[in-house]
Amino acid sequence: MxxxxxxxxxxxxxxxxxxxxxxQRVLATLKPRVSDIVMMGMNFSSKVMGQKDIIKIEGRELTQNEVNSIALIAPEAKVSIIRDLKVAQKSKVEIPELIEGLVACGNAKCITNGEPMQTKFRLINAGKRELACQYCERVFNADELKHL
Ligand SMILES: [Zn+2]
Structure with missing residues (x-):
């Protein structure tokens, strides 16, 4: 290694x-722009986690929605905003109670897949990352849902 x-x-x-x-999955949901400078480090050793990955994005501060997208994949992640080489803001990511417009419903018959509308999911179980579609009421694990 x-x-x-x-x-x-x-x-x-x-x-x-x-x-x-x-x-890689986290980075994909952030839809890096061509101008973004991204550094990705994989399999770092961590006292807490054994091994971990790190992503650094130069010149871009993530929005709350983008942080929420990360939470759906890696709720253990920590996001720091860096300004002038210093940590300006540090936060543990958290899946919000209401997840709007971030992921597509996994139910092909759901109205949100047929109409041009925003999806809405309620957080059912944070530990298991289970979300329920507000429209068809189906429950999914976050890993089953495609990020928009
Ligand atoms: Zn649905």
């Missing part, structure tokens, strides 16, 4: 404590 050094960023976002192997 090779450990790579991940350079500190001047301004942007650091997503730490991503369970090992999930960095």
């Amino acid at each position: 090779k450990v790579l050094k991940v350079d500190p960023i001047k301004n942007g976002t650091v997503i730490d404590h991503i369970p090992a192997g999930l960095a």
Whole structure:
């Protein structure tokens, strides 16, 4: 195993404590723009988690919606906003009670898959990451739902 050094960023976002192997999925939901400078470190050793992944995005501060997207995949992750090489804001991600417009309903017959409308899910169980569609009432694990 090779450990790579991940350079500190001047301004942007650091997503730490991503369970090992999930960095690519987390990054995909953030839809990196061509101009984004992204550093991804995988399989770092962590005292708490054994192994973890880290993502650093230079020049971009994540919105609350983007942080919520991360929570659906990696609720253990920690997001830090960096300004001028210092941590300006640190937060543990949390799945909100109401998840709007982030993921598509897994029920093909659900009205949200037939009409141009925003999806809405209620958080049923945070530990198991179970969400219920507000429209068809079906319950899904967050891993079953496609990110929009
Ligand atoms: Zn539905």
